[in-house]
């Protein structure tokens with residue numbers, strides 16, 4: 001009821017959120033255009049609290065980027081390299097297994113593996129990767145391969161998306177991460193990632209994963225050439241798919257880092273903390289059918305990630321251990337955050353830390 005006393009331009013949206021009504025495209029645009037960040041955040045916090053109370057999830061995980069060799073070379077990406085180019089690499093399966101084994105004693109429950117579209121890494125490489133990780137790290141969940149990588153394997157082998165996913169699952173893949181979504185608008189894709197699969201195809205891969213019972217995440221790369229309307233359309237496309245499948249677990253907005261990318265001359269600065277908080281909050285409000293909104297501290301920094309816990313976020317990701325994609329593009333954050341540090345950040349925000357696995361099963365609560 002307290003929210004009803006808020007005055008100003010957003011009053012009708014406040015009433016909708018208090019009543020638990022779905023927000024429209026126009027509401028989303030107005031929220032993004034509003035400079036009343038505290039009201040937007042207050043509303044997102046109200047929704048978060050309804051869904052999760054004081055609990056904030058985190059995960060003990062290890063990211064591995066198997067290769068930076070990529071045939072797409074998107075303009076927003078400083079990580080991708082041409083085959084044979086300076087700094088190009090592809091990890092062997094032994095190296096990947098060793099990296100995962102090294103992290104096992106830290107109590108990881110997830111390995112998160114994404115990389116470039118390497119023309120010579122076939123489905124067999126990935127199937128063996130899954131089998132070896134499954135065997136080497138019993139109980140650890142494998143979240144790997146963006147929709148873009150899954151599509152590339154399907155093209156390489158003239159297979160359907162479903163058959164690729166079924167083969168990978170049989171070998172040990174549990175879940176798809178949310179990368180590669182960028183912004184679905186064809187205009188934006190033409191400007192920043194002309195060779196990448198379309199937004200429709202990205203959604204189709206996730207819909208297929210959901211159909212075979214695989215849970216996935218979703219992202220949006222913001223802070224480059226996209227308009228507010230294109231952001232809202234992206235969120236609504238995700239919301240519509242989620243209405244049909246209920247297969248998404250979390251949404252993670254990704255803050256664009258311009259350094260060393262082909263967009264460096266066009267987008268001269270990274271996102272601001274104000275924008276990061278607004279994107280997280282509006283995402284919470286628009287994605288009413290998503291359980292979790294996740295802050296990836298690697299991209300927005302631990303301080304904004306912590307404050308975002310009062311702006312709609314209920315998941316603080318993660319220990320990570322090693323991150324190459326954002327750090328290639330100038331990220332100044334650390335590579336890893338110790339589990340205790342994450343717990344401290346959450347507690348200092350007045351919340352209850354809950355360790356989860358990839359699928360949001362609770363591992364431990366009450367630290």
Ligand code: V47
Nearest residue numbers: 076077177178179180217221254255256257296329
């Ligand atoms: O797909 C690439 C993005 C993604 C840049 O699913 C960039 O739980 C910022 O998807 N600046 C990979 N972002 C990371 C990702 C992710 C991260 C954390 C959790 C999850 C999850 C997924 O990073 C890429 C692309 O969209 N990216 N270049 C850049 N310069």
